[in-house]
Amino acid sequence: MSNPTYKIAILSGDGIGPEVMAATLPILNKAGEKFGFKTSITEALVGGCAIDATGSALPDATVNTCKQADAILFGSVGGPKWESLPPTQQPERAALLPLRKIFGLYANLRPAICHKDLIHASPIKNSLIPDGFDVLCMRELTGGIYFGEKKTVAVAHGERSIDTMVYETSEIERITHLAFKAAATRRKKVTLVDKANVLETSVLWRKTVKAIAPQYPDIKLDFIYVDNAAMQVLKNPNQFDVLLCENMFGDILSDELAALTGSLGLLPSASLAEGTFGLYEPSGGTAPDIAGKGIANPIAQILSAALMLRYSFAQEKAALAIENAVRRALAEGYRTGDIYTEGTKKVGTTEMGNAILSFL
Ligand code: NAD
Numbered sequence: 001m002s003n004p005t006y007k008i009a010i011l012s013g014d015g016i017g018p019e020v021m022a023a024t025l026p027i028l029n030k031a032g033e034k035f036g037f038k039t040s041i042t043e044a045l046v047g048g049c050a051i052d053a054t055g056s057a058l059p060d061a062t063v064n065t066c067k068q069a070d071a072i073l074f075g076s077v078g079g080p081k082w083e084s085l086p087p088t089q090q091p092e093r094a095a096l097l098p099l100r101k102i103f104g105l106y107a108n109l110r111p112a113i114c115h116k117d118l119i120h121a122s123p124i125k126n127s128l129i130p131d132g133f134d135v136l137c138m139r140e141l142t143g144g145i146y147f148g149e150k151k152t153v154a155v156a157h158g159e160r161s162i163d164t165m166v167y168e169t170s171e172i173e174r175i176t177h178l179a180f181k182a183a184a185t186r187r188k189k190v191t192l193v194d195k196a197n198v199l200e201t202s203v204l205w206r207k208t209v210k211a212i213a214p215q216y217p218d219i220k221l222d223f224i225y226v227d228n229a230a231m232q233v234l235k236n237p238n239q240f241d242v243l244l245c246e247n248m249f250g251d252i253l254s255d256e257l258a259a260l261t262g263s264l265g266l267l268p269s270a271s272l273a274e275g276t277f278g279l280y281e282p283s284g285g286t287a288p289d290i291a292g293k294g295i296a297n298p299i300a301q302i303l304s305a306a307l308m309l310r311y312s313f314a315q316e317k318a319a320l321a322i323e324n325a326v327r328r329a330l331a332e333g334y335r336t337g338d339i340y341t342e343g344t345k346k347v348g349t350t351e352m353g354n355a356i357l358s359f360l
Contacts (some may be wrong), residue, residue, distance in 0.1 A: 015286025017075025047077025121262025139250025
């Protein structure tokens with residue numbers, strides 16, 4: 001059988017986006033050579049640079065490029081230049097939200113990994129995480145309280161505002177299967193984060209997840225209330241493997257976990273649709289304070305490409321090889337400014353990319 005070719009839409013965006021993307025593409029290429037696949041890449045404008053060029057943060061041409069692709073590798077968008085635009089035209093809102101909607105990206109995966117060599121950067125006491133930690137936060141992205149009916153009405157002494165949290169069985173089922181499948185490639189445990197003591201939607205989440213669990217007999221399932229989860233990730237993140245969360249709980253917990261790893265420059269994310277399509281991007285933003293200086297950490301973008309290989313193209317070995325090359329570069333002491341400590345090798349974006357490439 002001939003080698004598969006994967007069509008990838010490259011949306012680098014603004015700020016450090018193009019810099020970290022440039023360090024990532026040679027790594028994707030080399031992974032293809034090593035593991036027997038090809039990538040066909042089409043670049044398209046998104047975010048502030050797209051507003052400057054076309055007046056729209058998500059031009060039709062970009063949407064078309066994405067529609068023809070098997071996956072989107074995204075940088076990040078936004079920056080001070082566009083902050084005075086009305087909220088609905090801000091690059092993040094006008095580009096990412098429509099992309100989520102157009103492509104039905106219903107599951108957001110944020111692996112929070114604190115490497116053994118970087119535990120000093122974590123705000124958690126190092127004695128609690130001697131080997132670092134690795135937790136996958138899986139957040140439902142298109143339902144729940146952010147999308148339920150909302151309104152504000154006048155009442156006698158002010159106003160009353162209502163947000164509605166809504167979930168249907170089918171929305172819970174599809175992400176639950178993803179969570180169990182992800183756990184199967186990891187430490188084989190899923191923890192459902194909910195508030196089943198007070199929320200009807202949480203009761204439905206528990207019931208639905210429990211009903212699916214017997215299909216995955218090798219995976220351990222347990223439950224935790226969200227308030228306790230917020231505390232437990234601080235005390236002992238290693239007790240968790242996959243945290244399955246409805247939209248708002250996942251929004252909050254994934255940021256808490258990101259902060260616990262020490263640097264935004266290390267964290268990838270995946271937003272998945274039904275089937276194999278996905279959008280992959282670093283968890284951080286465009287880092288305007290360091291953009292254009294060649295010092296941004298490319299690891300989050302490189303690990304996002306690894307997630308793309310894993311979840312959209314089922315190239316698990318290639319994904320693991322990239323993740324191991326990143327681990328090796330860190331173990332060998334390569335550090336961009338955001339994770340630098342005395343005694344390690346301070347490098348820029350390109351050098352970090354080249355080091356990872358050489359260990360692949
Ligand atoms: P940010 O993530 O861009 O920066 C926060 C801090 O983290 C900065 O000090 C930055 O230098 C550092 N940082 C982030 N990524 C880094 C990397 N790869 N290497 C080294 N350091 C890194 O968040 P912000 O300052 O709140 O936002 C800046 C802009 O990015 C805003 O316009 C915001 O709207 C946008 N943003 C976009 C996305 C996205 O595209 N998904 C996400 C978040 C923020």
